[in-house]
Amino acid sequence: MIELEGLTKRFGTKTAVDHLSFRVRPGVVTGFLGPNGAGKSTTMRMMLDLDNPTSGTVRIDGKHYRDLAEPLKYIGALLDAKAMHGGRSAYNNLLCLAQSNRIPEARVGEVLDLVGLTPVAKKKSKGFSLGMGQRLGIASALLGDPEILMFDEPVNGLDPEGIHWIRNLMKALAAEGRTIFVSSHLMSEMALTADHLIVIGQGKLLADTSMADFIQQNSRSFVRLRSPQQERLRDVLHGNGFIVVEAGNGTLEVDGATTEKLGELAAENGVVLHELSAQRASLEEAFMQMTAGAVEYHAHGTDVHGAQAPGPRWGPPPGSDSDPHAPTSEGA
Amino acid sequence: MTAPAHQPTQAPYAYVSPIPVRRAHLGDALASEWTKIRSVRSTMWTLGVMILLMLALGLGVAAIAAASQRAMSEDGQAAMVEESALGFGFFGMLPAAICVITLGVLTIASEYGTGMIRTTLTACPSRGRVLAAKAIVFFLLVFTVTTVTAALVAVAQVAIVGDIAAEPTASEWLRATAGAGAYLALLGLLSLALGTLIRHSAGAITVMIGLLLLPLVVGLFMLSEALESVREWLFTYAIPSQMIALYSDQPPFGDGPAGWEPLFILAGVTAVVLGGAFALLNSRDV
Secondary structure (H helix, E strand, O other), X not given: OEEEEEEEEEXXXXXXXXXXXXXXXXXXXXXXXXXXXXXXXXXXXXHOOOOOOOEEEEEEOOEOHHXXXXXXXXXXXXXXXXXXXXXXXXHHHHHHHHHHOOOOOHHHHHHHHHHOXXXXXXXXXXXXXXXXXXXXXXXXXXXXXXXXXXXXXXXXXXXXXXXXXXXXXXXXXXXXXXXXXXXXXOHHHHHHHOOEEEEEEOOEEEEEXXXXXXXXXXXXXXXXXXXXXXXXXXXXXXXXXXXXXXXXXXXXXXXXXXXXXXXXXXXXXXXXXXXXXXXXXXXXXXXXXXXXXXXXXXXXXXXXXXXXXXXXXXXXXXXXXXXXXXXXXXXX | XXXXXXXXXXXXXXXXXXXXXXXXXXXXXXXXXXXXXXXXXXXXXXXXXXXXXXXXXXXXXXXXHHHHHHHHXXXXXXXXXXXXXXXXXXXXXXXXXXXXXXXXXXXXXXXXXXXXXXXXXXXXXXXXHHHHHHHHHHHHHHHHHHHHHHHHHHHHHHHHHHHHOEOOOHXXXXXXXXXXXXXXXXXXXXXXXXXXXXXXHHHHHHHHHHHHHHHHHHHHOOOOHHHHHHHHHHHHHOHHHHXXXXXXXXXXXXXXXXXXXXXXXXXXXXXXXXHHHHHHXXXXXX
């Protein structure tokens, strides 16, 4: 459990983190989301006692970071992948960390094995690819087998296989009852990993909500239809009171209907369908809308739980949604 | 093992590390720093080059001096010199200082350069402990290596030049070995402290080498009468002059320090800068 209370950091006149209060609970993956420069890394550095807060506190299981007896056994962090001495071997980079917290040397081999770096354990880490560097950073976070794990942008620069591996690793670690706190600027990535979501923009708390709630509240679902008898289909839908939006490329989009209902309707009227699919508007877009106006949202940073940013409901003007990459299929 | 996404399930228990937790202390930090310093190649390089320079210059100068003295004694001139042969150790000590400075700065500034410092301080949030461990490990390593090398050089020099030079006293022996080792190790410690303050390898090495060599060079060109006192001071207290003073019983320049005194001066300066490094490291964001 990590608790932040009124955490504030100013650099000169610029406020990087502004009265941030939230809790990170054990057993779930908590996503920490915000656009670049929102203050995510500064917040994480303050959590680890690397930066001194201007005001406010961070408590880890009720204690200040500095008061943890052997911190690596409570909390492991991946801040940036290259935060290792490149001239040192992967093994020795981990060994010196282990020694400072009296972690048995055997554990170094274990974590290297866990992240798949055993074959290059004796190689200098400066020759590592970005993906290998991330794995080494994750190995160092896991070294003390800690209760809390913090990952700052762990999927940055990873190949699809590496991304998949990190996702599953985080979920597995959370399932063991650990507290997982992971930052990202990619909503789509968070949607696949996180159970709980904390969104910040310009250092302020914008949302502290479960992923399921966030999706429900911020995504517009609609049905996409394609037919060689487009005119007839449109008439049928209109006749049944549905609002039909022409989305280009001969497809129609219908809000507020299920695929079952529309499929049955088409069958009753003998309309041939080439496509009938449920679509969900991209969460990325909902997230961008939420953070774009970050400045306007004051006073939502102090409520620790259930603080719901009054972010605009997703709703671009009908017909603007012709970008084939923006909507994601519901089944995905 | 995997929890389904989008369905937050409160785990029945919070995970607790199976590795027993005790309060970490300086000993753990020392072990960690020892692993760090022995596992980078720059340590081997700087110390290796330092040993070679000390041996080559110390013995080379002694050999040349011995040869020229013998040549003179065959001409029937007075052969004996008043000083002992140990003073030739100075010629290896000056370039050795550059190696020690580099290693001292790199010991901490490379952590800032690579970002390793964040990992280090996350593992050991007591910053004073980290700096203390680095300082102790660095000082002991450099002191041991330089003292052993200086002792080898001193023994060889006395063997080469001894018959035509004064017999070194016990105090001279001690200063030429442990004294020289301590002086270089302190100079390295000063570099380490400066590296902590500047947090940039190239910057801190440049400042330290400037501090080592510039006072003499600047003094050399202070030809004006009006600057005479400044020139005198620079010549007396420049680090190379202090190294020479370490080898002699009498002040070699004016009424400046001699014998063990240069070591005490350097120790004082290092203590002050190291104190500043501790204070700043504790208060600064990483």
